[in-house]
Structure formats: structure tokens, C-alpha cells
Amino acid sequence: xxLRKPIVVSSVLILCALAQYxxxxxxxxxxxxxxxxxxxxxxxxxxxxxxxxSNENDDDLKPQxxxxxxxxxxxxxxxxxxxxxxxxxxxxxxxxxxxxSSLSGVVVFPQSASATYKPAVRPLSYRVxxxxxxxxxxxxxxxGESILAAIGRxxxxxxEAVLIDSINLNNMLNKAVFGAINSVSSLTSRDTQKKSKSWxxxxxxxxMPSSTQPVDVALAQQVLQSLLRxxxxxxxxGLGLYFCPYSTQxxxxxxxxxxxxxxxxxxxxLESGVSLETQQLYAPIFQYAQxxxxxxxxxxxxxxxDMITVRSKGLxxxxxxxxxxxxxxxxxxxxxxxxxxxxxxxxxxxxxxxTPMATSTLTTGAAAAPVVLEDSFANFxxxxxxxxxxxxxxxxxxxxxxxxxxxxxxxxSTMPLVTVLAPIADLRYLCGINGxxxxxxxxxxxxxxxTDNAVTTILLNPTASDTLSRTRHLRLEIGTGPETLDxxxxxxxxxxxxxxxxxxxxxxxxx
Numbered sequence: 001x002x003l004r005k006p007i008v009v010s011s012v013l014i015l016c017a018l019a020q021y022x023x024x025x026x027x028x029x030x031x032x033x034x035x036x037x038x039x040x041x042x043x044x045x046x047x048x049x050x051x052x053x054s055n056e057n058d059d060d061l062k063p064q065x066x067x068x069x070x071x072x073x074x075x076x077x078x079x080x081x082x083x084x085x086x087x088x089x090x091x092x093x094x095x096x097x098x099x100x101s102s103l104s105g106v107v108v109f110p111q112s113a114s115a116t117y118k119p120a121v122r123p124l125s126y127r128v129x130x131x132x133x134x135x136x137x138x139x140x141x142x143x144g145e146s147i148l149a150a151i152g153r154x155x156x157x158x159x160e161a162v163l164i165d166s167i168n169l170n171n172m173l174n175k176a177v178f179g180a181i182n183s184v185s186s187l188t189s190r191d192t193q194k195k196s197k198s199w200x201x202x203x204x205x206x207x208m209p210s211s212t213q214p215v216d217v218a219l220a221q222q223v224l225q226s227l228l229r230x231x232x233x234x235x236x237x238g239l240g241l242y243f244c245p246y247s248t249q250x251x252x253x254x255x256x257x258x259x260x261x262x263x264x265x266x267x268x269x270l271e272s273g274v275s276l277e278t279q280q281l282y283a284p285i286f287q288y289a290q291x292x293x294x295x296x297x298x299x300x301x302x303x304x305x306d307m308i309t310v311r312s313k314g315l316x317x318x319x320x321x322x323x324x325x326x327x328x329x330x331x332x333x334x335x336x337x338x339x340x341x342x343x344x345x346x347x348x349x350x351x352x353x354x355t356p357m358a359t360s361t362l363t364t365g366a367a368a369a370p371v372v373l374e375d376s377f378a379n380f381x382x383x384x385x386x387x388x389x390x391x392x393x394x395x396x397x398x399x400x401x402x403x404x405x406x407x408x409x410x411x412x413s414t415m416p417l418v419t420v421l422a423p424i425a426d427l428r429y430l431c432g433i434n435g436x437x438x439x440x441x442x443x444x445x446x447x448x449x450x451t452d453n454a455v456t457t458i459l460l461n462p463t464a465s466d467t468l469s470r471t472r473h474l475r476l477e478i479g480t481g482p483e484t485l486d487x488x489x490x491x492x493x494x495x496x497x498x499x500x501x502x503x504x505x506x507x508x509x510x511x
Contacts, residue, residue, distance in 0.1 A: 122500040126509075127493070130161045134476040134490040135508040137162065147494070148226035154202040154415040157456040157493045198449040201399035201441065205420040205434045207427040207459045207492065209466055212281060216461050219498040221284055223458065224419060228295065236402050236414050237295050239285070240395045242422040242433075244299040246325060248272045252297040256289055273304035285421070298398050298418070300391035300433075302326055307383060311375065315382040326390035328397070329443035333389055336436070341487040345431035346381070348478040352468050353425050354380045388426060392436035395420055400444045424466045427457055429478055429489045457492040464505065467491050473507040 123138040127147075139147065151157070204227055206220050228237055244252065251268045254260045260268075265286065266279050279286075289295045301307075306318050306326075315323075327333050336342055356375050395418045402416040426432040434457050441450040459466070462474060469475035474495070479488035 122503070122506070124497045124500065126495045126506070127162070128476060128490045128495065129510070130159055130490055132485070132488060133480065133508065135510045136476070136495070136506060137510055139494075144496075145226060148223060149229065151202065151204055151456050152227040152229065152417060154199075154417065154454075156199065156202050156454040158453055159493075199451060199454040200403045200445075200448045201416040201418070201450055201454065203395065203399070203418050203420065203434070203437055203455045205422060205427050205455065205457045207424040207457065207462070208421060209424055209461050209463060212423075214281065214284075215498050217282060217284055219460050219496065220421060221288055223460070223496060224285075224288070227417065227419060228292070236416040238298045238395065238398045238416070238418045239289060239295055240298040240300045240391065240398075240418060240420040240422075241282070241285075242300050242391060242420070242426065243274055243278050243282075244269070244297070245272050245274075245301045245303045246299050246322075246390070246394070247303060248274070249299040252299060255286070256293070256295070256297055258290060258293075262286070282421075296398070298394050300394045300420070300422075302386060302390045307387070310383045310386055311379050314379060315386060318386075326386060326393060328393050329440050332439045332443060333385075336439075337385070341489065342431055342435075344479050344484050344487045345429055345435075345489065349429045349431070349468060350381070350384060351377070353384075384426075388433045388436055389440075391420070391422065391426070391433040392440050395433075396437055396440040396444060399450075400441055400448060403445065403448060424459060424462060428459070428467060428491050430457060430492070431489065456494070458494045458496050459492045460496050461498055462491075462495060472502075472504045474505055476507060 123140065125139040125141075125144040125147075127137040127139060129135045129137050206223060208220065209216055224239070241252075248269060251260065251265065251272075255265045262283070266276070269279055270276060286297075289297050303322060306322055309317050318326075337346070354377050399416045399418050420427075420433060422433055427434050430452070434455050435452075437455050438450045438452050441448050464472055464474055467475040475491060477488055477490050479485060
């Protein structure tokens with residue numbers, strides 16, 4: 001019996017579709033049955049579709065005699081078998097037609113216009129919700145502008161899951177079965193959310209894809225403009241550049257003040273080890289910072305020779321004075337690698353970028369000198385944590401020096417906002433540069449109140465490989481096993497695209 005039901009249903013659908021087709025073949029005629037004419041006989045009035053002489057409101061259209069040869073009849077017409085339909089028959093016929101159309105799923109029009117395919121427009125931005133596992137929430141353009149404006153005002157991003165208290169298809173059964181439990185948890189989470197955001201500085205990290213293109217830089221500039229539009233007073237907004245060594249900070253300050261032109265800046269950065277390709281790629285960012293006259297550029301990278309020393313010999317061989325500049329919170333820097341969450345990040349994210357190499361190229365000006373390295377994962381690990389600590393230290397020192405209006409170009413007491421430009425590899429899964437900022441801020445100013453919620457991470461045009469995914473869709477988390485589930489970490493707070501992403505790139509999209 002279980003096998004016969006699909007066959008019977010399919011047969012009914014086919015018959016309904018066939019009946020609808022036959023009715024459509026004859027639908028080029030509209031038959032208006034008028035039971036009685038002036039002579040007391042039933043008659044049929046016929047009109048043809050598309051006839052310009054026909055009119056729906058034509059009152060002088062008279063029923064014709066069925067026995068007359070001048071009547072325009074369909075091919076199945078037989079006047080001897082025609083009977084006046086009752087109201088029950090008319091209603092039944094209409095009901096059958098509607099049911100057949102709904103069952104067959106096909107709506108047939110006598111004269112259907114050719115339809116053109118219009119692909120759906122997918123959102124350009126998504127929030128990575130902190131569920132287990134993480135899910136994506138689509139963001140409309142207006143919502144995206146509101147979110148960026150709120151971040152620019154210092155709202156930060158809550159790392160807890162978004163609470164949706166309304167009933168929908170995703171939580172209908174859950175609320176029906178576990179309604180009381182959810183009510184208690186909702187009250188608990190609301191109490192947590194009611195805590196005031198007492199941090200005195202906010203940060204937004206913009207993660208650039210591994211193969212950065214001009215379109216990615218343009219998207220970063222667009223997001224940066226939306227952030228700064230609501231950030232507040234001048235002198236309290238900074239932009240950290242991951243490729244500029246500490247020694248280039250005076251050069252960047254002179255450039256933002258308008259004392260250097262683009263050619264002079266390019267020459268000085270080239271002498272400090274910044275490649276010409278990188279400078280040309282981020283030239284719009286430099287020009288935008290100089291044009292605004294209210295955005296400070298921050299050098300975040302250690303010196304090139306120090307990075308080579310770490311990679312070839314180890315962290316202990318770095319110049320002590322410069323190392324003290326990179327690491328201002330030595331106890332926290334030493335204790336962080338022992339944290340279980342950071343161990344998970346090291347194993348699942350940081351170690352994936354390790355590529356053994358025998359030689360490295362140090363670019364100084366136009367010359368390139370190969371340096372022989374004794375490469376190992378331990379030295380690679382030391383190199384990356386030094387780069388992350390130095391970058392976080394630079395932006396934290398900038399923000400803490402301007403808390404309460406101190407150190408800025410104006411006396412404004414607005415909250416400092418620092419934006420960071422860095423590769424996705426240094427920001428994904430919230431344990432790179434972005435994961436160290438809050439700790440260093442509290443080390444510099446214990447009462448600053450900066451927490452991880454004050455740091456927002458946005459991935460710009462990410463690819464599946466940028467998130468270490470082995471499939472075509474993005475990877476949203478690390479730590480899915482039973483032993484690591486307590487330390488599960490999402491890839492970022494938001495995803496931002498310059499054009500609609502492919503369908504197979506977006507996983508776990510919620511309504």
C-alpha cells in the first residue's frame with residue numbers, strides 16, 4: 001500500500017494537468033451562457049480573444065442561436081447535447097480548475113509573455129552569531145550602516161549569541177517543549193546584556209584577504225568611512241597599518257600633517273623595508289588619511305631585521321630595547337600561550353600557516369640580500385606572536401594615551417576609536433592581534449574597562465581558503481570536538497563583501 005500511494009498521487013496530478021491543458025487549448029474562446037434570450041430559448045454568445053471588436057463591457061452582444069451555422073464554435077461543440085448548467089455545476093467546475101492548478105503546481109496562461117530570469121540579490125554583509133556551532137545572520141544595507149555607525153560611536157560587538165525571543169520556524173518546537181527553560185535562560189542573558197559598556201576605547205579590525213586586490217582596499221576604505229562618520233571628535237581616531245615598522249611612525253605623522261608628499265613617503269617607506277607593491281596597493285588609504293586630516297596612521301610592525309632574527313635564531317636574540325617596545329605586558333605575553341583557548345588557536349589556525357623555508361629575502365631599497373635561516377616551527381611561532389604582540393601594543397598605546405581627550409589634536413573627550421588593517425591570517429578566530437588588545441589596554445591603564453567586546457573583527461571579501469576550509473564554503477569556527485567544544489571560537493564578528501557572494505560560500509545562513 002505504501003508503494004501505491006505515490007503512483008496514485010502522480011496519476012491524479014497527470015490527469016489534472018492534462019485536463020488543464022485541454023481546457024487551455026479551448027480557452028481561445030470565451031463562452032458566455034445566457035439561459036434565456038428574447039425568444040425564450042437558450043443561446044450561446046461567443047467572442048474570440050484578441051479581437052479588437054470585442055469588449056468586456058459590450059452590452060449589445062446578443063446570444064446567438066445554437067442551430068445557426070454562423071456561430072463560431074469550438075471543435076468539441078455539439079448543440080444537441082448542451083444543457084443549461086446549474087449553479088452547482090458552475091461552482092464545481094471552478095473549484096476543480098483551481099484545485100487542479102494548485103496540485104499540479106503549474107499555472108497556464110492562454111497568452112503568456114516571455115519571462116526573463118532575474119537572479120536573487122544576496123546580502124553583502126553577515127553577522128557571525130556565537131551559537132554552537134556558529135551561524136550567519138544576513139544584514140541589509142541599512143542595517144549594515146547602522147552597525148558600522150554604532151561601532152564608530154564605541155558600542156563594540158557583543159560576543160554572546162543573539163537572543164531572538166519571537167517564535168519562528170527555527171525555534172517553534174524548541175519553545176513548545178522547552179519554553180520554561182528558555183524563559184529562565186533569556187532572563188539570565190538579558191541581565192548580562194544590561195551591564196553598561198564601560199570601556200573607554202573601542203577598536204575595529206579589518207581583515208584583508210590573503211591575495212589582496214584593489215577592490216578589497218576600496219571596500220576597506222568604504223567601511224572605514226562609515227566608521228569614522230560617527231566616530232566623533234578629531235584627534236581620537238587612528239588607523240593601524242600592519243606593514244609599517246615602528247621606525248616609520250615619525251614619517252607617517254609628517255605625512256598626515258601634510259608635510260610630506262606621496263613621492264617622499266614612498267621613498268622613506270621603501271628604505272624602511274616596505275615593498276613598493278604594498279605601498280601602491282594601499283595608496284588610496286594613505287591619500288584618504290591625509291585628506292581627512294583627522295585620521296592618524298599608526299605603525300604596527302616590528303623592524304624587518306628583528307623579524308629575521310626571530311625566525312633564524314629565536315626571540316631571545318632580539319635587541320632588548322626594541323623588544324621592550326614590542327612587549328609592554330611581559331607577564332601576559334608569557335602566560336597567553338598556556339591558555340587552552342590559545343592552544344586550540346595555535347593548533348588549528350596559526351600552525352596552518354607554517355611553511356618551512358631555507359632562505360628568506362630581505363628587501364632594503366632596491367637591493368635584495370638572501371639570508372640563510374635555520375627554520376623551525378618554534379621560530380615561526382615566535383615570529384608570529386611577536387608580530388601580533390607588537391601590533392596590539394601599538395594600537396593599545398595610541399588609544400590609552402587619548403583616553404579622556406589626552407594626547408589628541410583637540411580637547412575633545414570622545415571615546416578613541418582605532419581601526420586596524422591586517423591580513424586575515426593575523427585576525428581570524430579572534431586570537432591574533434585582536435585577541436591581545438584588551439589585555440594590553442588593561443595592563444597600560446587598569447581602569448580602562450576594555451574587554452573583548454570592545455574589539456570588533458570584520459573579514460573583508462573572505463575566501464574559503466582564508467578561513468582554512470577544505471570545502472567551498474567558509475569555515476566559521478574551530479573547536480568542534482568533544483574535548484575542545486568548551487573553547488570553540490568563531491572566525492570573526494562580521495563578514496563584509498563588495499559583491500554578492502556565491503551561494504556555496506555561505507554556510508548555516510539563518511532567517
